[in-house]
Amino acid sequence: MSLDNGIDAVADPSRERPLALIPRPLHLQRDRGRFLLPVAGRIVCGTAVDQELGSVLSGQLTDTIKQATGMVWDHSRGQAWTGAVSLDLDQNLGPQEYLLSIADQGERRPIVDIRGGDGQGLRWGVQTLRQIIMQCGPVLPALHIQDRPAYPTRIYSLDVTRGRVPTMDWLRHWADTLALYKFNQLQLYIEHTMAFPGMSEAWRGTSPLEPGQITDFDDYCARLGIELVPSISTFGHHYTSLRTRGFRDLGEFPEQADRPYSFIERQEHHTINVNHPQALAFSTGLIDAYAPLMRTRNFNIGGDETFDLGKGRSRQDGSSKDPADMYADYLISLCGHLHAQGRHPMFWGDVAVSMPKVLDRLPKDCTLLNWLYDPQVEPDKVALVASTGARQIVCSAVHDWNHLLPGIDNAWNNISRLSRYGIQYGAVGAMVTDWGDYGHINDPRMSLPGMAYAAQCFWNPDDDDRDRVDRDMGLLVYGDATGDYLPALIQAGSSVVFGWDDMVRYWELDDRHGGLNQDVASTVPGVPEPDPSADVDEARRSLLMVLRNRLEQVDQRDALLVDAAARMGRAAAESQADVRRTLQAQLVAVHGQRLFNALGRSLAVCHGVLPGAPDAGADRGLADALEIWFESYATVWRQVSRESELGRIASVIWGFADILRKGANS
Template identity: 25%
Template structure:
């Protein structure tokens, strides 16, 4: 296999120059100029290369003495060359000498990452080559939702930063709604929370910066404020303090989730948050989100909306929040969904605002919004997703299409950045393992779209070789396949799998399920999603075969990681959740259930399986994540367990009456 196939993301330019030769058992780094020497020392270049060498060759760091006959030296020559992209580099290996050129310290860092990966994946013998490399997008990011239930422990976050760094990702956000950060003024409102502390955020910021990753503070400031507005002390700050009726007739109200932008206390709440959060970060940016303010201009702010329009009402409030960010010397990032609905707001955006253009579905493209933003002159990033939320193990084909489209359109229409999002909808049941396909494929697409969009096998193999270190080389492909069970559901549900929806929805009759699902589809249409009548062409027998195959494959992987058992157990748990959904579908649609006795036997089986699944869910959650939020995440599973118990009780009562 060519050495090129051992690199991911694939570099922009790569040429084999003929021949191959072995590296030595130590490195000697020299620089042509003082600036390059400072860069090399600053990124610990020689130590990093030696450590990578040690991992594969067993040599001791720094053993370069000519008296030791077992030590041979590979010379590394560095040069600072103007004209190379700041994040770019060139690298040449002709045997005996590795030449690296860069124009900035970060470019040298990326060159070292490339060399480290070659050592880890190709060993000590390299084909001779020349690389010319630079990224398509200056900002290549990942956003992890920590605002809905799942707040990772510090070791988990440090490990995530290491994974992102190896993929040349340079931007990280931890999305916040609710209380995932310990705002001191409001700790009493959230007594059961286990938030990230100020000290921990400072540690994360420094750790990320040491790996050339910009950790950007993130706090929603208008919509998605449901956890705050549920508190009696803050309820009157809501646009709809008593909740709001859905835009279509449904037998319930939506809880308050949006701040009233005309109430000065709303801005005071946000100011208190930002004043405590933003100083902890070295980043020049802050994300205020401002997305999905449901009911804006229809409740407490209705009079102002009727006076100036909903779009200008939104911008009137946004300007004030942006001003708070500016007082901290930072530039603003914010989502573009409301701006897209109200294009008259585009000229009102301050010059230091970057719009985050999001889309997570493969049935629509980034092209129209990207073109409009480019024509308006507004800086923007494209933001696709991992497609793992509300899906357990993902929707792989949707993810691939969504990320590829974002990369193509972003590159074509001048996007300044590319952020892969990983949300926590429907309990945040997906593990980070399930999100690796989206993270890795997105990293490749954002580094160099033309080279990496078609490199699905390269992304699969990177996961196997580098992230999970599977000696069988199969787990990367397996993770991509685990996100394809939804194709056997053939469901028209938007932005989720039917299995995830069913597990969250619970035990029901077929008629009631389809009635409620059709109502939800109508609600989707009202908020701009695909909507339409609920369609389902479920392949039950094929799903059983799919589950059997995935279980067999999981038994075969051999991970060389300290937490190898945990990784496999997490994936088995994910399969068990899907299997529970398959059984629940069988129960609802009465597949192969000729009588009550057969149905009762199935419910007994599902109940026992679910009890085991919940136990494993809770055990594995606590290995990587904080306890706060776990009860909310498992709430739907416990509800389903209770429904099974009620069903069995009804069977028992019916039997006694006979």
């Protein structure tokens, strides 16, 4: 071994532990040798590298080196300086392409050399090096990487409106995570949780985001190479706004504004009456308030799931327009408003894809966000949009919403399949969405597997070896050397018997006036169109009958959940600190799911769906356990989120505790 540069020429790459890299580079060659980074090293940026970019990348590297090794490094610019790491541009490389070499090149040359075809390419090379240092410390393997992404635009869409508003500390942490895994766009989806002027009646009590926080976060993201893009609902999904005194008249069904709050109705109803004379001013007012807070020219105007369009006031006002024309006319008006400001409209494509008449009328200078969340998604809708010549981005999902625990298998199947279809049909980008329907019970830390899958599949959809991706994720994302943490989490997520979505349906079948909520009843899977004369107990029993096969497996699933929690705990004890940052949230979720499953069985026994007699003592104990669990859940919530609408989740949990005690005392 040379003491000068730390060469270990004996090292055989075939016997080295595989590197965990997400996304996996297109071309990676391991060579003989290992190289020891100097104790007092330096990063040198070439003068062609933008000074601010060089400062950011040098800062990321020095921070990573310090965290992984304890060593404190310097950084500089220009050819007069020598350093162990060199960062520069290379015009022979393409956009977002980079070369990374780790090799002994002599006393006056760097151990690590990174070249980017542009600033973004250089940035991605630095993220790869950071991932290597995180797992190898100061002893780096000799290697050569040449790499570039399949999709030029790789997007994460985060719901910050349906019950959970993240803290700014968490948003910055998440942006850091996205940057490490080479995402270059983040969309924040908002319906009413922005402190829009003149709309305090809609955002009160939601811990809304403030404009200054958005502009500061935009600056933060820009330094990381992430384009922060505004994403708002403009005429669908206005449940909260259209329940206010000030804006209810804009809705298709203003008479529904005073109905009791419902998680399910929030997703199904409350579309703006696009024929109302003030509708367009309302929508463009939201755009004009939000758009200037970010430097991007892109703007996602939403437009998805306009279920009530053409069914209420817009029809009663005497309009003879077909709903497809109503939709297309309004969308075109919003796009025109953005074009007049020099902005590029993006919109969710579900309505357009379902109505060929809309698809034919779409303006060509916008981007259709083609969201397709089925784990067994087929390419037909991607091919349909491609056949029109429309510019599209394919949108998959992390598959966390409505559950305490993530659906990791569903996430992989959905993301990997759709990513391949997008390349096949010429999509210009890929997005993974992270939703929070039904109050956003899913902790954002549960989204790490879906995020990592998207990072891999958006970069190189053809490299779809899931076993390798899971191994790399365990090491890199969770710091787990045992290889058991992620399998245990997958096992836990596959052990749901009575999920949060089932609980919400059961709870909201009661319209809070002593009758059956017909809208909720119509969403129960496997149950025919509800009988108007049916009562709440009947409907709840029908729901539990649909779930009966699952509910019969509570004991088996409970054993799997206990085993999963134990395995995660053991893996965390032998891991780096990374996994411990998520362990508490995941153990709380596992315990909560055990209680939810037990609740489902108790309700099934009470309704005669499962055999046996209600156990009053057990039901009282379960009521206590649910309330105690919620306090732990609330503590975990507040680690990453503002108070937001946590109380709505509390009301459902406490409501079930009351049902259990009432049954026990009857």
